[in-house]
Amino acid sequence: MSPSATSVTPAMLAQVVVSGLLAGALYAVVALGLALIFGVMRVINIAHGTLLMLGAYVTFWWFHLTGLNPYLSLLASMPLLFLLGLGLQRFLVARVVGAPELSSLLLTFGISIALVNATQLAFTSDLRSVEYLTGSWLLGPLAVSKSRAIAGVVALLLTGLAYGGLRTTRLGKAIRATSERREVAMVCGVDVAKIDLVTFGVASALAAAGGTLVAVMVAIQPEMGQGYTVKSFLVIVLGGAGNYPGALLGGLLLGLVEQLAALFLTAQVSEAVAYVLLVVVLLVRPQGLLGGRST
Amino acid sequence: MRRAALALLALVLLGLALYPRVASGYGIRFMLQCFMWIALAQSWNLVSGLTGYVSFGHVAFFGTGAYTAGVLIARHGWPWALACLAGGVGAAGLALLIGYPCLRLRGPYFAIAMLGLNEVMRVCVSYFEGVTGGGLGLSLPTLQASLAIYYAMGLTGALVTLAAHLVVTSRFGLRLMTIREDETAAEALGIPTARYKLAAFLLSAAGPGVVGGLFARDQGYIEPISVFPLATTITMIVMALFGGKGTVWGPVVGAVALFGLEELVWARFLFLHQLLFGAIIVGVVLFVPQGLVGLLRDRFRLPRYV
Numbered sequence: 001m002s003p004s005a006t007s008v009t010p011a012m013l014a015q016v017v018v019s020g021l022l023a024g025a026l027y028a029v030v031a032l033g034l035a036l037i038f039g040v041m042r043v044i045n046i047a048h049g050t051l052l053m054l055g056a057y058v059t060f061w062w063f064h065l066t067g068l069n070p071y072l073s074l075l076a077s078m079p080l081l082f083l084l085g086l087g088l089q090r091f092l093v094a095r096v097v098g099a100p101e102l103s104s105l106l107l108t109f110g111i112s113i114a115l116v117n118a119t120q121l122a123f124t125s126d127l128r129s130v131e132y133l134t135g136s137w138l139l140g141p142l143a144v145s146k147s148r149a150i151a152g153v154v155a156l157l158l159t160g161l162a163y164g165g166l167r168t169t170r171l172g173k174a175i176r177a178t179s180e181r182r183e184v185a186m187v188c189g190v191d192v193a194k195i196d197l198v199t200f201g202v203a204s205a206l207a208a209a210g211g212t213l214v215a216v217m218v219a220i221q222p223e224m225g226q227g228y229t230v231k232s233f234l235v236i237v238l239g240g241a242g243n244y245p246g247a248l249l250g251g252l253l254l255g256l257v258e259q260l261a262a263l264f265l266t267a268q269v270s271e272a273v274a275y276v277l278l279v280v281v282l283l284v285r286p287q288g289l290l291g292g293r294s295t
Numbered sequence: 296m297r298r299a300a301l302a303l304l305a306l307v308l309l310g311l312a313l314y315p316r317v318a319s320g321y322g323i324r325f326m327l328q329c330f331m332w333i334a335l336a337q338s339w340n341l342v343s344g345l346t347g348y349v350s351f352g353h354v355a356f357f358g359t360g361a362y363t364a365g366v367l368i369a370r371h372g373w374p375w376a377l378a379c380l381a382g383g384v385g386a387a388g389l390a391l392l393i394g395y396p397c398l399r400l401r402g403p404y405f406a407i408a409m410l411g412l413n414e415v416m417r418v419c420v421s422y423f424e425g426v427t428g429g430g431l432g433l434s435l436p437t438l439q440a441s442l443a444i445y446y447a448m449g450l451t452g453a454l455v456t457l458a459a460h461l462v463v464t465s466r467f468g469l470r471l472m473t474i475r476e477d478e479t480a481a482e483a484l485g486i487p488t489a490r491y492k493l494a495a496f497l498l499s500a501a502g503p504g505v506v507g508g509l510f511a512r513d514q515g516y517i518e519p520i521s522v523f524p525l526a527t528t529i530t531m532i533v534m535a536l537f538g539g540k541g542t543v544w545g546p547v548v549g550a551v552a553l554f555g556l557e558e559l560v561w562a563r564f565l566f567l568h569q570l571l572f573g574a575i576i577v578g579v580v581l582f583v584p585q586g587l588v589g590l591l592r593d594r595f596r597l598p599r600y601v
Contacts, residue, residue, distance in 0.1 A: 044402075044403040044406065044407065046351070046406075046410070092577065092581070095581055096580070096581075100347060100475075101347070101349075101402060101403055101406075102343075102347045102349055102475075103580050103584065105349045105351075105403060105406050106349060106532070106536065106576055106580050107576070107577060107580045107581070109349075109351065109532070109576060110572075110573045110574070110575075110576025110577040110580065111573065111577060112573070113529055113569055113570075113572060113573035113576065114569075114570055114573025114574055114577065115573075116569070116573075117567075117568075117569035117570040117573060118570055120566075120569075121566055121567075121570065223525075226410070226414075226525070227414065229407075229410065230407060230410055230411040230414075233403075233407040234407075237404070268418060268421070268422060269418070269422065271414065271415075271418055272414075272415045272418045272419065274411075275411045275412070275414075275415045278407075278408060278411065279393070279396050279397070279408065282396045282397060282400060282404055282408070283396040286399075286400050286404075
């Protein structure tokens with residue numbers, strides 16, 4: 001049973017805040033990918049969680065076959081999924097950019113089903129795990145799971161890197177310009193089709209990074225991705241659609257809320273809490289916590 | 296032309312009504328499931344095909360109906376026909392709860408909210424085990440009624456299709472399609488879009504609720520995994536898309552064609568089933584977005600009520 005509200009000590013609360021922020025950083029890096037695709041192309045990629053799942057499988061096979069440090073598999077999962085993302089965008093998604101939402105939602109849904117099933121065929125539905133860095137670090141009264149701590153920190157670094165790229169590089173500017181106003185960017189000489197391509201690739205790589213980090217923490221199976229699609233979407237709703245820094249805030253907030261729910265209610269219900277949060281935010285503040293689109 | 300079509304329809308319905316007299320047990324079960332898929336695909340079509348708001352979690356209504364009816368039959372001794380209708384009401388209630396916040400907004404909010412709904416319902420059913428039996432499932436008292444359920448399921452499929460026909464040919468349906476084509480224009484024309492979308496959504500949730508109730512009565516035992524599978528949503532969508540979304544007969548054609556194929560051919564290639572469904576969705580969206588019936592309608596200039 002979960003402890004009642006009266007028996008919650010400050011140490012437990014601190015514990016929850018730390019694990020919530022670590023989990024939230026991971027949500028942020030995955031959601032940033034979804035936010036980029038949505039911002040640039042107005043496409044909600046239902047297959048985003050599926051790409052995360054594929055990233056997790058890359059890490060599983062990397063660790064299983066080579067025995068090397070699973071975190072190094074970021075060097076494999078991110079480029080591989082980047083390439084897959086380019087392919088998906090070039091041959092499938094590009095055809096529905098600018099079409100009614102119905103088309104892109106259904107298309108990415110179809111892609112997701114096909115990829116999940118292909119994974120089942122190739123690797124079966126067995127639960128896989130990467131046994132690495134089990135146990136926790138003790139920081140005073142706090143116990144922080146090693147894999148979760150590394151996942152949180154790496155996710156934060158990657159998110160920072162992505163923001164840095166968006167702010168400072170020429171490509172990042174072009175991406176922001178395209179998501180700000182596509183036609184004007186085009187008039188200013190931005191090759192928007194190329195920006196779409198790169199954006200989908202980068203977004204897939206970010207999902208893959210999330211998959212690698214998740215692979216060390218939880219069981220890997222072909223259907224693990226769907227929950228991440230929903231949560232990533234919740235994160236960008238919280239942060240405000242098209243608002244890239246909002247994704248970080250939204251991710252941290254979601255992580256905190258889930259951990260608090262697990263503390264005060266039960267772990268099972270904490271899954272549903274994210275969902276209730278989505279409905280409430282849509283009712284009360286549909287433009288997101290940070291409001292409008294600013295990048 | 297129209298008279299001939301009506302005569303053919305009457306003939307088919309009569310044939311289906313008399314079919315149990317000559318059919319084997321397997322034949323009845325086959326048709327029963329066929330009716331179920333027609334009702335489900337058609338219900339999805341009512342909201343997603345007409346308004347363009349994609350529901351990725353329609354199976355949540357099926358499951359809600361199944362549990363509403365199941366609990367009423369098993370714990371309160373309701374007659375099953377009444378309990379199944381209550382299942383439809385329960386599903387519509389859930390639709391109201393979800394649709395009210397999500398349909399006031401545009402874009403993908405609704406689609407994603409529906410994507411998560413299924414999981415949440417499964418968690419809820421497992422959590423309130425005092426009422427639902429939780430993960431252990433819920434057993435209904437035994438009852439020999441497969442013939443009555445055959446007719447009830449057939450009637451549900453026919454009624455949902457009739458509803459689609461009435462909606463498509465009505466002013467209400469025209470307004471829904473206006474929302475699909477251009478919501479801003481629809482609003483400018485003075486259509487209260489939120490209310491219309493919600494009405495279509497409630498209508499499309501009731502059918503799966505009743506079907507879920509009938510499914511529970513037919514199976515005699517339900518558990519969270521058996522009535523909330525994502526695969527059911529996928530199948531509904533594929534059937535409606537394949538036959539032609541936004542048309543009256545498209546979902547019927549899609550359901551009969553794909554369910555028939557599934558029983559006859561794909562049962563041997565079960566492992567490829569979902570992969571194929573994914574490929575069908577991608578292919579239809581990219582190359583024949585109007586579906587089979589839509590294609591025929593464009594080619595032969597058939598009227599809107601087809």
